[in-house]
Amino acid sequence: MTTQTARATSTKAAGTGLRPSGTRGRRWWREVSWRYLVAVVMIVVCVTPLLYVISASLNPGGTLVGSNDLFRTVSGENFAELEARGFWGWLGNSLVVCTVTAIGTVLMGAAAAYAFSRFRFKGREQGLTGLLLAQMFPQTLAFVAIFLLLLTLKDVFPALGLDSLLGLICVYLGGALGVNTFLMYGFFNSIPRELDEAAKMDGATHTQIYWTIILRLVTPILAVVGLLSFISSFGDFLIAKVVLQRSENWTVAVGLYSLAADERTAPWGVFAAGAVIAAVPVVLLFLFLQKYIVGGLTAGSVKG
C-alpha cells in the first residue's frame, strides 16, 4: 500500500542516517539501515489516515469522494458548520461527564485503596478478591440491564435515569473501584507506614493523615488514574449510546457517530472537523504524559 512513497523516502532517510552514525561502512548498512526502512514504512502507515482526516476537515463542502485529493483546498468552513450540528454541545457534555467521572473515580478509588492498604479489618482479603471478581463482568456486558435499571430509576430520580448526564456519570462511577483501586493499592503500599504512624503519634486523625499526608505523596498515581479514567470515558460509545437519547444530551462519541453513520449521505467534512477537534486534546495528553500513561497501562488496564 505504501511501497512507492516508502521507497522514495527510504533512500533519503538512509542517506541522512549515515552521517551521525557511530558505526561505519558495511556493517552499518547490514545491521542498521533496514531499521530506518521499517521506520519509514510504519510512519507512513500510521500517519496517512491522520493526514487524510485533517485534509478532509479542511475541504469545504466535503463528501467522501471529494475528500480524496489531500489538501487540495483549505478552508475553515467545516469547522464553522460544527456549531449548527450541535457539536460544541456534545463536546461540552463529554468534558463535563469525563471530568466529573475522573474526579469521582480518583476520590473513591483512592479512599478504597487507603482502606485496603492501611487498615487490617475482617473481610479485607475477601474484599480484594471480590473487587477482582466484580471486574470479570465488565459493564459493557451489562448494558441491557443498565438500560432497564435507568429506565426504572427515571420514575424515582429523573436526574439519575435515562437520558441524563448525571445518570451516565453514575454508571461510569460504578467502575471506580476496579483496576484503578489495584493500581493505587500497590502504590499506597509503597509508601512507608512509619510516616502515618509518626503522624498518629503527633495526634493526627485518620482523616488528616489521609488528606494531608498520603494523598500528597501519591499524587502521581492519582493523576494517572484520573487521566486513564478521563480517556476511557471519553472513548466510551456503547453505554453513552444506550443511556443518552436526545441529541442535545449526546457525548462526542455518540454525536460524531451520528454524523458519520451513513457514509453515502454523511457530511464527511463536518465529521472530520469534529473528529480533529475531539482527537487533538486526547492525543496531546497522550504524547505529553506518555510516560505516566504507559506506566498505568502496563500495570494492567487496557484503554477502551
Add this chain to the structure above:
Amino acid sequence: MSQQTIVPDSEHAPPDSPPGDARPTRGDSSPARNFGKGFLVKLAIVALIDAVGLYGILTAIAVEQWAIMAFLALALVAVNWIYFSRRTLPAKYLLPGLLFLLVYVVFTAAYTGYVAFTNYGDGHNSTKQDAVAAILAQNEQRVEGSAAFPLTVLSRDDQLAFAIVRDGEALVGTAEDPLAPAQGAKVEADRVTEVPDWQVLGFAEIAQRQQEIVGLRVPASDDPADGSLRTQDASTGYLYESVMAYDEDADTMTNTQTGVVYSPNEHGQFQAEDGSTISPGWRVTVGFENFTRAFSDDRLRGPFIEIFLWNFAFALFSVLSTFVLGLFLAVVFNDPRVRGRKLLRALLILPYAVPAFLSALVWKGMLNTRSGFLNQVILGGADIGWLSDPWLAKLSVLGVNLWLGFPYMFIVCTGALQSIPSDVYESARMDGAKPWRLMRSITLPLLMVSVAPLLVASFAFNFNNFSLIYMLTGGGPNFVGTPVVIGHTDILISMVYSIAFESGLKQYGFASALSILIFLLVGAISWWGFRRTRRLEEL
C-alpha cells in the same frame, strides 16, 4: 459546608484554611477542636445525603417501586451508621465506591442474570396486571346504541382533556386521570363551556391537533373494564367498552363478541384453544429457553455459529497480530544505533492515542468501496468491497484493529525489553549464542513474564470490542433471513446490542442470555490465562 468557608466568622479559628493546614499552627490545641470542623462538614454532607435519600424513598413509595425503596432505606441506614460510629473506620473509606459498585456493577450483573431467564422485551414489557389493562384498552369498540355526549376539548400545558355532562354533572378527564366531577364548571345546554384552570379549545386549535384529539382515550373510571370516552369529530363523545372481558377468578380473557375464551399460557400470553394469542403479554420466567434459542432456531443456528467462531478468531488474531508486530518493532527500534527513537516512538503511538471510535469511523470512510481513499487513491480506482464482502470485511476489521492496537504492544514490549539486564545477553554471547538463539531463549521467556498477563487482558478486551465492529462495519454485510439483524462481522456483544435495541422487536431476555454466555466464556478463558501467568497469586 460552603457557608463555613464563605462567611467570615471570627469565632471559628482560621475559617478558610483546609483542615490539614490548620494542624501545624495549632499543634497543642485539643483534638476535640480539630475534630469539630471536620465533624460539621461530615454532618452537612450526611444530612444532604439523608435528605436526597428520604426524597427518593417517598417518591419510590408513590410510584410503587418497592425494590428501590428498600435499597434506599438500607443504604441510608448504612451511611448514617458508618459515618457516626467509631468502630467502622475502614468502611468510612470504602462505602462511597462500594455503593456505586453495588448498584451499577453487581446489581446490573445479577439483573442481567435474572432477565436472561425471562421473556422480557417488546410485547412482554410489564406485569400481568398491566397487560390485562392494555388488552382491555386496545380492544375497545363503541357500545352499540350508547348515548352520545356533547363534548368539549380542553387543554392545559399541552395536555388535552375531555369534558362532558352526564346525569347533570360536569365531568373532566385526561388520558391518565379518569373522568371526575369538575368543580365550578359552567354548563350550557348539556355542553360544558368553561372549566376553571382549563382552556377550551376553539376550531382552529382543534383542527391543528386533530390527530391527537381523535387518538385520546379518557378512561371512564379507575376500572379498565368500564371502558373509555372517545371522539371522532371533537364535538360528540361516545362511550367505548372493551370487547374483551377479564374474569379475575377464572383468570381468563373472554371475547364477548365471538365467545372465544383465552387462558394464560406459560409464555406470558393469553391463548385460545386454537392456539391464537392476544398481544401484549407479560413478563414471565421461561427457564433456559433464551440460552438454547440460538441453537434451536433453524434460521439462527448457522449465523450464530459463524459469529461465535469469528468472535474467537477475531480476538485471537487481534492479540497475536498486534503482539507480533509490536514486538518486532520494539526489537528493531531498541537498537541504540537508531537515531531519533524518541520522535519515532511519538509517531508510532499516534494510532493508539486517537480515540478508537474516531479511527474506526475514519477507516470506514477510507475503506468505502466506491469513494474510499484506499480504492480511489492508493489502488488507483479499484472496485474492491473492503467492507461489503463477508471475507474481505473480516480481513478489514482485523487490519484496522492491527493498526489501532500495535502501538500498545510496541510500548509494552519496548518497556519489557529495556528492563532485561544486558549482562544476561553478554554472557550468552560469550557462550557463543547466535542472535536468533538469544531471541528465543532469553528475550522471549523474560518478556513473557511481564507481557503474558497483558495478552490475556487484551484478549478479553478484544473479545468484547463493540465499538470497533459497530463503527467500522456495523456488523455487516448482513445475513439474509435471520430473525434478528446480524451480519458476517458481528461479534457476540454487537449481536447482543442488535437483539436488544436494533432488530425491531426488542428482546431483552434473549440479549441478556447471550451476555451471560459471553461472560462465562471470557471469564473462563481469562481465569485460565491468568492462572497460567500466575497473576492471581500475586495478590
